[in-house]
Amino acid sequence: xxxxxxxxxxxxxxxxxxxxxxxxxxxxxxxxxxxxxxxxxxxxxxxxxxxxxxxxxxxxxxxxxxxxxxxxxxxxxxxxxxxxxxxxxxxxxxxxxxxxxxxxxxxxxxxxxxxxxxxxxxxxxxxxxxxxxxxxxxxxxxxxxxxxxxxxxxxxxxxxxxxxxxxxxxxxxxxxxxxxxxxxxxxxxxxxxxxxxxxxxxxxxxxxxxxxxxxxxxxxxxxxxxxxxxxxxxxxxxxxxxxxxxxxxxxxxxxxxxxxxxxxxxxxxxxxxxxxxxxxxxxxxxxxxxxxxxxxxxxxxxxxxxxxxxxxxxxxxx
Ligand code: TXA
Ligand code: MG
Numbered sequence: 001x002x003x004x005x006x007x008x009x010x011x012x013x014x015x016x017x018x019x020x021x022x023x024x025x026x027x028x029x030x031x032x033x034x035x036x037x038x039x040x041x042x043x044x045x046x047x048x049x050x051x052x053x054x055x056x057x058x059x060x061x062x063x064x065x066x067x068x069x070x071x072x073x074x075x076x077x078x079x080x081x082x083x084x085x086x087x088x089x090x091x092x093x094x095x096x097x098x099x100x101x102x103x104x105x106x107x108x109x110x111x112x113x114x115x116x117x118x119x120x121x122x123x124x125x126x127x128x129x130x131x132x133x134x135x136x137x138x139x140x141x142x143x144x145x146x147x148x149x150x151x152x153x154x155x156x157x158x159x160x161x162x163x164x165x166x167x168x169x170x171x172x173x174x175x176x177x178x179x180x181x182x183x184x185x186x187x188x189x190x191x192x193x194x195x196x197x198x199x200x201x202x203x204x205x206x207x208x209x210x211x212x213x214x215x216x217x218x219x220x221x222x223x224x225x226x227x228x229x230x231x232x233x234x235x236x237x238x239x240x241x242x243x244x245x246x247x248x249x250x251x252x253x254x255x256x257x258x259x260x261x262x263x264x265x266x267x268x269x270x271x272x273x274x275x276x277x278x279x280x281x282x283x284x285x286x287x288x289x290x291x292x293x294x295x296x297x298x299x300x301x302x303x304x305x306x307x308x309x310x311x312x313x314x315x316x317x318x
Pocket of ligand 1: 025027028029030031054055056057088090092104107109110111115133134135136171172173174175186187
């Protein structure tokens with residue numbers, strides 16, 4: 001049985017015993033373990049069925065903890081930390097030997113952030129080690145934004161889910177690395193590019209830099225529902241290609257009811273990308289549970305977080 005409650009003492013005792021605990025963050029739920037214990041970290045890879053070449057983000061309580069994990073920290077990294085932590089920004093920095101190789105998948109960098117969730121911050125403050133935590137979903141599945149999503153994925157296989165309610169931001173953290181003192185974007189996420197660029201100037205793109213790869217976990221097909229999934233600029237013309245199928249449609253804003261569609265869902269009532277991001281994964285998970293023949297999602301307007309949502313929709317499409 002997987003227990004769900006908001007008792008950080010239970011979470012703490014399990015983590016001290018090198019067990020896994022699902023933790024809430026402002027972005028998505030994480031599957032956490034003692035980052036300094038190879039045995040504990042290996043349990044994460046085993047439970048998620050995650051390939052060992054895909055490194056984990058390490059969650060810390062304070063900027064002081066950063067210096068225990070990383071070295072050669074550029075001034076720009078400190079500026080970003082001061083501006084956005086606690087918050088949905090992950091920094092890639094040169095690792096210190098204390099960080100086990102299995103956490104970084106053999107990379108010389110370690111990914112670090114301070115998450116912005118009161119329960120998880122309180123937990124981190126009480127632990128004598130940082131927490132390695134990927135999103136709490138099986139490899140290639142949609143990231144969980146509610147405790148019940150985690151329970152559905154790992155029921156009986158995970159002892160404890162620390163219940164922090166629904167995640168506020170709903171999309172994973174933005175990942176930034178550094179190359180000759182310039183900031184490089186590795187993954188779009190909840191921390192908005194234009195806000196980061198106020199501090200860094202124009203971000204370099206990891207995928208266009210021939211020396212660098214995108215974050216190794218950013219496989220093209222990712223965050224994928226089990227239901228066939230297409231993303232399109234116009235759902236009305238797309239449904240015409242699939243007459244007779246049991247279709248679910250996902251749009252940014254509410255659209256007119258259409259009898260040809262089995263279910264229609266929208267991401268925002270308020271014309272807000274932030275609201276759409278918060279709702280994205282939970283809505284995808286709901287649609288995926290409806291035994292549809294096909295999910296048709298319509299692209300968001302291509303700006304700000306709309307762009308980031310479009311990135312995730314493309315990775316979800318089969
Ligand atoms: O918001 C988030 O970032 C959530 C919460 C739980 O913090 N975590 C999350 O973890 O999204 P995960 O494992 O699903 O995605 C982490 C990404 C992967 O694409 C991984 O490849 C990349 O971070 N990453 C981690 N360490 C890295 C490293 N040393 N170098 C390059 N990429 C790294
Ligand atoms: Mg993930």
